[in-house]
Amino acid sequence: MKLAIVGAGKMGGAVLTGALRAGVLESSEVGIYHPSDRRRDEMAHRFGVRALDDDGVDTAERVLIGVKPQAFEAVAPLIARRGGCFLSIMAGVPADAIARRVGSRRVLRAMPNLGARVRLSSTALAGLPEATAEDVAFADDLFSAVGRVHRIPESLFDAFTGLAGSGPAFAAVVAEALADGGVRAGFRRDVARDLSRQVLLATARLLEDSGPADLKDEVASPGGTAIAGVRALEEHGVRYGLLRAVEEAAARAGELSDEGEA
Ligand SMILES: NC(=O)c1ccc[n+]([C@@H]2O[C@H](COP(=O)([O-])OP(=O)(O)OC[C@H]3O[C@@H](n4cnc5c(N)ncnc54)[C@H](OP(=O)(O)O)[C@@H]3O)[C@@H](O)[C@H]2O)c1
Structure with missing residues (x-):
């Protein structure tokens, strides 16, 4: 066997x-x-x-x-x-x-x-x-x-746990927040959820061929809607929040590993 x-x-x-x-x-x-x-x-x-x-x-x-x-x-x-x-x-x-x-x-x-x-x-x-x-x-x-x-x-391994292990939870929070935005803008919850899921799926596929910054630049045309949204994300510290989430999750994995070692 x-x-x-x-x-x-x-x-x-x-x-x-x-x-x-x-x-x-x-x-x-x-x-x-x-x-x-x-x-x-x-x-x-x-x-x-x-x-x-x-x-x-x-x-x-x-x-x-x-x-x-x-x-x-x-x-x-x-x-x-x-x-x-x-x-x-x-x-x-x-x-x-x-x-x-x-x-x-x-x-x-x-x-x-x-x-x-x-x-x-x-x-x-x-x-x-x-x-x-x-x-x-x-x-x-x-x-x-x-x-x-x-x-x-x-x-x-702790760093890996912070990004890849915990990452699905962070991405799910982003998916939920996007859907909330859709509901706020007038969509039914099921429609908003479907749209947000499909956006994340398409983005993941597109990222196989281009870097994240290039992809963002491709969508954000001068004076357009996407760059207005990107500004809102920067104002609210979303980029920093996600970076800190990975850092905190990795630090917590380290604490748990230390306990496992004991
Ligand atoms: N879930 C994740 O996303 C994930 C990711 C990475 C690593 N892991 C690791 O994977 C491990 C399992 O996590 P899990 O989420 O799969 O938990 P889980 O669903 O509770 O699986 C643990 C299994 O072990 C069985 N078990 C309990 N005591 C046993 C014993 N003495 N001998 C043989 N089998 C026994 C349990 O049976 P009963 O149902 O009868 O209790 C259960 O089927 C954990 O160490 C976790 O850190 C999980």
Whole structure:
């Protein structure tokens, strides 16, 4: 068996679904562990993979740790073994701390975001030097099935969490505020929401071919409507607010990582 998943919830489940759909893993090559027999069978049935008991986890080449960080202490003694490879998606738990608890230094850390649900994740990937080239390639393939993988040093994980991890929340606030503007201007809520969503979708696609400043300049004609709106954004500090949001989220990720290290 190629992979045992310990914690197949929202994120572990999204990664598993993506990997099965992309053919990175066959269902016979994956198993799910959960301490409750009932939950384990339920999850295995939902994803069409094997249900693993305590011993079953040991038979897998690699283990994906997808539990909440608070549950890790309880899970660690159970999955600990020498020499195996561990891939963690737990936010804020450093690779070194994982290695100490699981008794192996073949540890990789990944940070996917909510985009994984629609196969548009930005996933950070880092690992301890003891992880083999095959471990890294396996993780790269696994997370590429749900979006784009960025190999970055672990020291940048907090910054990554500030921008890519928390970013969907910031973009959703922008989407909601644009829709509010539409309602204020007279549209029904459902129409305003649809317009704002489509604007963000189109902007994301257009940004694949041009820089943000160029795109803004293209829309903002001299003396026109867009530049009047841009002035309002600058007056109200939207640019600074978003910059600070990323900074604050990254700082908070750092605080949480420090607690995870303790
Ligand atoms: N959601 C995100 O956007 C996101 C992004 C990046 C990273 N992450 C990380 O992903 C991890 C999971 O987050 P999530 O949002 O997917 O949470 P979640 O939906 O609650 O998933 C956790 C899963 O672990 C299971 N579980 C609990 N205790 C277990 C144990 N002892 N052994 C095996 N399985 C156990 C839970 O089962 P029950 O349902 O029975 O409790 C649940 O299915 C977290 O560490 C989080 O930091 C999440």
